Amino acid sequence: MDERTLLILKDIQQFATEHDSRTTEKKEQMLIIGEDAGRFLYILLSLSHYSTVLELGTGCGYSTIWIAEALRQRGGIVTTVEWHEQKYLIALEHFKKAGTETLINPIHGNIGDVLQSFKGKQDVIFLDAVRTYYVDWWRYIDDILVPGGLLLVDNTLFPNPDDLIPFFSIIRACGMYEEVLVPIGKGISLFYKKN
Numbered sequence: 739m740d741e742r743t744l745l746i747l748k749d750i751q752q753f754a755t756e757h758d759s760r761t762t763e764k765k766e767q768m769l770i771i772g773e774d775a776g777r778f779l780y781i782l783l784s785l786s787h788y789s790t791v792l793e794l795g796t797g798c799g800y801s802t803i804w805i806a807e808a809l810r811q812r813g814g815i816v817t818t819v820e821w822h823e824q825k826y827l828i829a830l831e832h833f834k835k836a837g838t839e840t841l842i843n844p845i846h847g848n849i850g851d852v853l854q855s856f857k858g859k860q861d862v863i864f865l866d867a868v869r870t871y872y873v874d875w876w877r878y879i880d881d882i883l884v885p886g887g888l889l890l891v892d893n894t895l896f897p898n899p900d901d902l903i904p905f906f907s908i909i910r911a912c913g914m915y916e917e918v919l920v921p922i923g924k925g926i927s928l929f930y931k932k933n
């Protein structure tokens with residue numbers, strides 16, 4: 739990744755940290771994945787053959803830019819969904835600033851609605867939204883993800899890891915995924931969908 743984009747990511751991180759320190763209202767916070775997790779996604783996806791990513795939970799677009807930069811090398815695209823209008827608009831500004839607009843398909847809407855009407859398959863799905871909804875979204879996620887694809891789930895370790903137990907139980911029960919927990923950032927679980 740070029741130095742200019744790294745500096746823009748640092749600026750966004752600073753913006754998000756300052757913003758989040760000014761409000762205790764979780765819904766208003768940006769709650770970005772952080773630099774280590776961003777670098778991890780960037781390296782993981784750069785080393786892969788994947789070219790389509792569906793991100794559920796854009797926030798201010800910090801993680802989206804890391805993902806988009808990894809896909810740039812092979813002309814891939816990341817579709818990302820956010821329902822909070824102000825965050826969505828801030829994310830659009832960040833995409834423009836980082837020069838990643840052409841690599842990102844931003845959707846302003848409810849993830850549940852978007853999943854229900856989603857057309858086509860995706861190589862990777864990155865889940866970073868309200869964890870208690872994941873169980874309801876599972877059948878769409880499993881349907882959209884290609885065999886050989888990767889489901890990434892943030893917040894496996896922090897906060898409230900117990901929130902994810904019902905969701906992970908469903909994934910494990912279907913017997914179609916290999917999994918590993920990467921203790922980076924807030925904990926990212928990787929579920930590899932068997933071919």
Ligand SMILES: C[S@@+](CC[C@H](N)C(=O)[O-])C[C@H]1O[C@@H](n2cnc3c(N)ncnc32)[C@H](O)[C@@H]1O
Pocket residue numbers: 765768769770771772794795796797798799800801802819820821822825847848849850866867868871
């Ligand atoms: C943890 S933040 C995403 C942070 C982002 N991935 C990053 O690292 O920069 C989660 C986001 O998901 C959004 N969100 C939660 N539930 C949603 C839903 N049902 N539909 C759309 N967006 C949702 C929230 O508004 C919030 O901005």
